[in-house]
Each structure stands twice: as structure tokens, then as C-alpha cells.
Amino acid sequence: MVKVVTDNDFAAETDQGVVLTDFWATWCGPCRMQSPVIEKLEGANDKVKFTKMDVDQNPETPKNFGIQAIPTLIVKKDGQVVEKLIGYHTKEQLEQTLAKYTD
Template sequence: MVQVVTDQDFKQETDTGVVLTDFWATWCGPCKMQSPVIDALEGSRSDVKFTKMDVDQNPDTPQSFGIMAIPTLIVKKDGEVVEKLVGYHTKDQLIQVLDKYTKEA
């Protein structure tokens, strides 16, 4: 199950390893399409931590990243933002992005 994070625990929960965070809202249609893709990936990737944050309930973190549209997906590696993806992305697109940070070069 994708871990729900808040403004209070976001930094702590996303500071180690490769973490993908899905910024979403209940009223967002594309977010509802993105969520099952994230869920499917989460079930098949033990090398990535998957988290999600409701932007309406947690405004501070999205604001700190300049998130103006949702869904926005942020990939962090060891606490540093390495990718910011805006809009819906397919499973294959997300696999390509995550593989850049999880596979040894």
C-alpha cells in the first residue's frame, strides 16, 4: 500500500533511498487515473518507496516545491529532488524514470 505522508512527516519519510511522491487531490480527475498506476508499480518495485500527499490537506509541502498543477510526481534520491513530473504518466514512463535512479550505471 502506498504510504500517505503529510506536511509534518514528508521530509523524514522521503530522505533515504529513491522515493516517488504523488501529489494529488480528491477532486482531480487525472489524479484518479494516476493512482492505480502508482499502486501497480508499488507492488512490483521493492527498490523504490512510494508515497502520496493530498495537496488540499497539506498545502505547505506542495508550495515549497512550486507545485501548481496536479498530479505532480516528485522523485527524490537520498533527500534530493531528481525528477518532477507534471500530469498523468504511464507505468512504462515511470519505470524508465525510476530505472535511472535505481539501476547501477
């Protein structure tokens, strides 16, 4: 299950290892398309932690990262942002992106 994070626990949950965070909202169509892709990835990849954040309920973290469009996916490695992906991405695209930080 993809872990839901909030403004309060985002830093603690994403500061170690490789973490992909999906910034989304319930009203966003492309976000609803992205969610199942991330859930499939999570089931097949034990080198990456997968989290998601509802931008409507947690405005501070998206603001701090300059997120202006959703879905936006941020990949962090050991607490540093290494990749920022805007819009819908396929499973294959995300696998290629994550492989750069886990191999």
C-alpha cells in the same frame, strides 16, 4: 500500500533512498487515473518507496516544491529532488524514469 504522507512527516519519510511522491487531490480526475498506476508499480518495485500527499490537506510541502498543477510526481534520491513529472504518466514511463535512479 502507498504510504500517505503529510506536511509534518514528508521530510522524514522521503529523505532516504529513492522515493516517488504523488501530489494529488480527491477532486482531480487525472489524479484518480494516476493512483492505480502507482499502486501497480509499488507492488512490482522494491527499490523505490512510494508515497502520496493530498495537496488540499497539506498545502506547505507542495508550496515549498513549487507545485502548481496536479498530479505532480516528485522523485527524490537521498533527500534531493532528481525528477519532477507533471500530469498523468503511464506505468512504462514511470518505470523508465525510476530505472535511472535505481540501477
